[in-house]
Structures are given as C-alpha cells and as structure tokens.
Amino acid sequence: MRTVEKALKILDLFTVGRPEAGLSDLARQAGLDKATTLRMLSSLARQGFVEQHPETKKYRLGKAVLRFARIRETSFPVLSMIQPALDRLAEETGETAHASLASGAELITVGIAVPQRATRVHLEFSEPLPFHATASGLAYLAFSPSELVDELIGNRPLSVYTEHTKASADDVRQDLAEIRARGWAASANSYEIDVVGIAAPIFDWSGSAYGAIAVAILAARATPELQEKVTAAVLGAAIDVTRAMGAEPDPALIKARRSLT
Amino acid sequence: MRTVEKALKILDLFTVGRPEAGLSDLARQAGLDKATTLRMLSSLARQGFVEQHPETKKYRLGKAVLRFARIRETSFPVLSMIQPALDRLAEETGETAHASLASGAELITVGIAVPQRATRVHLEFSEPLPFHATASGLAYLAFSPSELVDELIGNRPLSVYTEHTKASADDVRQDLAEIRARGWAASANSYEIDVVGIAAPIFDWSGSAYGAIAVAILAARATPELQEKVTAAVLGAAIDVTRAMGAEPDPALIKARRSLT
DNA sequence: ATAAATCGGTTCATTATTATAACCGATGGT
C-alpha cells in the first residue's frame, strides 16, 4: 500500500512551524508529482484530513485529525495520564517537570508542571526541542532504532545553542550508547544555560520510545544529591507512565531505579 | 486515489463506543477483503495512525492522530476559540452552554460552560448526542447536504428517548427545512425531559456545517422571553465562532439575529 | 474429546488503478 503511505507522508509536511502550504510546495517537499500530490490532497480533503482555504488555496490539517484525537484520547487517555505524573514529579523534586512526545522530526512539549517556589526553569508548551541538545531528546534517541537516529541527527551539522552543545553527530551517538545502558539521560547547559536536565524515555506497545519525561533543574542548585534524587523520581515517573499505558519499559530503567533507592 | 480513501475510511470504524477492533471485524465492516484490509492497516500502522496490541492483536487509533491534532490546534485553535464563546454564552443566558462537533455518525460534545446558579442542566463531555432528538443535531443536519442527512438519519427507525422524540425520519426532514429557513433549531423534551435546547450551526471554509453551539434551558423557566433572549445569544455566538475561524455563516443566521435584537 | 468455525496473516496470478509529463489559464513580480 505504498500509495496510502505516500499520502499520509504528505501530512507530515505540516508542522507547528509551518501549518499550511500550497500545492506546489507540498509536491516539491514530498518529492512527488504535482498531479499526484493534488489527487492525494483531494482524497485527504474528502476525508477531512486536510482542508483548503477557498481564497489562498493553501492546505492545512483538517478537522478529522481533531476528531480522531478526541476518540483516542477519550478511550486511551495518554495525555491525561501523563499530567498527574508530572504534577507528582514537580512536587517531589521541587523543580520543573515536563513531558515531550516525538512528532516526526520534532520533539514537542505536551505537558508541564511547575513547583511551588519562586525560582524555577520556565518552559513553553508546544515548543519543539532539539534531539541532540536536550536530556529528553537524548533519552528518546537512545531507545530508538538506529535508522531513526540517523534520520533525526544524521550527519548534518547539528545546531549549536550554547558553548556546551555537542555539535558532532558521532559524539552524540557515543553518548546514546551510554544512555541506553544506563536507562536515563542528562544534559547540562547544552540547550539553555544554567539548566540541568534529567530525562527518561517512555515506551509504547511496540517497545520503542515515543517520548520522554524530564525534570529541568536550575544549575545553581543542581548538587549531586539533588540530581540523584531527581533521577530516581524521573525514572519512577517514566516507568509508571509506560506501565499505565499497558507497555513495559526497557529493563535498563528498572535496574537504574532499583540501584538508586 | 480510491485506495487512500478506503484506507482512511477504515479509521472511521473506530469510535468512542468501539475504540478497538480486530482485523476480520474491520474488514467486514469496511466491506473490504481481509488481505486488503490488513495491508491498509499495516500502512496506517507504519505511519502511526493505528497501533496494534501485541497480544490481543487488536487495532486502535495510533499516536499520530494526537500529534496532528496538536499541530492543528496549536496553529489554528478551534477548541480554544469555542470555549470563551461558551463562557460568555452561559453568563449572558444564565443557562448551560455547550458546543458539539460532528464525528462521523456521532455528534460529540467538546465544550461546556455552566452558569453560576444552583439549578442548571448537566452535560457530559464526549457524550455522543443523537442527531434527530437534540437541537444541536437538528441545527447541524439542517445545514448539511441531503446525502449526509440520508446517511445519518436514513430511513432507519430512529431511537426514541422520551414521549416527545420524533421517531419518523420524514417528520424530522420536514423540521429541517423549517430550521434551514429560520437559521436556528429548538427542541423540547425530545432527548432529556425538562430540558429545552436552542442551537445554531457553526460553519467552516467550505460553507457546510460541522457542529453546533447550543444552550440547554431548564424547561421550568423556559418562558418565551427567555427563549428569545437565548436564541439571539446562541445565534450571536455561532456567528462569532464561525467568523473567528475565517468562514461565513449561512445568511439565515444573520437575518434571524437581526430580527431578534 | 472432537470437530468446525474463526482468528490473524500470507501468497500469487489477474486486474484496475495510479504516475508522469506536457499543457492550461490565471496571477504576480521585474
């Protein structure tokens, strides 16, 4: 069913940063013929997956995606299960907790919980995070199949955010092996300065990671003791969320948490 | 692109009331061959639109639908635009306001706002409403193409909820003509007793209805004066929401609201 | 305990669908 997959891949071209596009644009980016793309878009539109502005003729994601999300979230409430776990995490650790899910080539923040104290790390909803420069991204990559890793960090030059950002894909790949064995990821000042991140992946039925749960600590108070406490809590949350969805976390996470308590 | 459309129609088989199903089940309901269905499900699964439980082998909607909904709702916040309109509506009218969107063969409540008073109509989120027995359903049907109406209320025997429910599709169709000319719909005790509903459709770019905004009044206080006030407010909200989304409401709504103020 | 039905999934010859390039008229920038 290659046709179906090609058609669905067109939907991947719509992102938070580029929510609408014209026909030629889409055809070009999808690497498909214009006529083919148009027929696919028409089919997608007939089923409500995309809709077209009557004047600008641009396409965007349609209302059907909202409908299906509603159905899935009503019967399998992932997001509503993640939020309470984050709230607990923020309270336990006294730092900002957040969850991010992989969205094609982006890692998007879908849940945030802040501690009740004056100083804390601030995060934005729906903000795309870089895979190679955040603890969440590393935790996700470490437990993803290597083809996916190649696609996401490839050998392109990686964006540099601070002087501590690792820009070499090979360096990152080395870290990933370590993270995979250890069960959790950490990053310090690699995306935002003065922030230490600690993250663990969450898994679905198929056993592959699809997101991460993380805590962002203000570097000023990131003592080894606090980091250890946070790591244990993050692992616990990731394991709980994964299990709540009927999946089983990678053994490395279980082992890591046991050794920390 | 018939293949694409057939594949997407498979997704329609997943509903709030039946969120997962097996291969043979899906093939039978879709009217497709088992082999074909399997191939389509595999394609859908590869793109994350469905996922399969490793043990029961059942399929359900996948995480991709959440991702796309997130992208669409981030860049084009329909639901977040509807909610404030409902809040205003509930305050203005002193009754329960709600919005429902069409989801295939169901009309699903996606937003609720309750007034600040002791007695009020109670509604549930995600509850599927019958098209023929609620003001919201009638408002939606009245502004939908007749083929869709046939599909939704056909000539099947319609479910009866109270002694005031109209069970004949032809009776309903007559009401629809009236509603279309008038611009808004009302129902009294036809779904829940002691409840009067007043609803107006909301439209999208294509000019067809895709949902409704309604107020549910306690029958005990549904005086003609209140009903008139509510009708004007509901029309106003429906017009505002439609315009806020860049679409234009049916002229009947505009005319009706003008004649009420 | 046994048999029949049904499950998810596979195979391969037949068939119908889809891809492609060239071409429209309309629009917009230089």
Next chain:
DNA sequence: ACCATCGGTTATAATAATGAACCGATTTAT
C-alpha cells in the same frame, strides 16, 4: 511586456492493488 510560478487538468504508460485460496493457531460448539 515579460517570465516564472501558481493551482489544476488530461492522455498514455507503467505500476500498484486486488481477492480467492490457503496456512497454522485458537476459540467455540457439539
């Protein structure tokens, strides 16, 4: 006045989808 690009259409060539029969494993009925 031009050229490039837009969204969209069409005919022909090429590719992809279809579906009946079949498989082994469970589940259900007898």
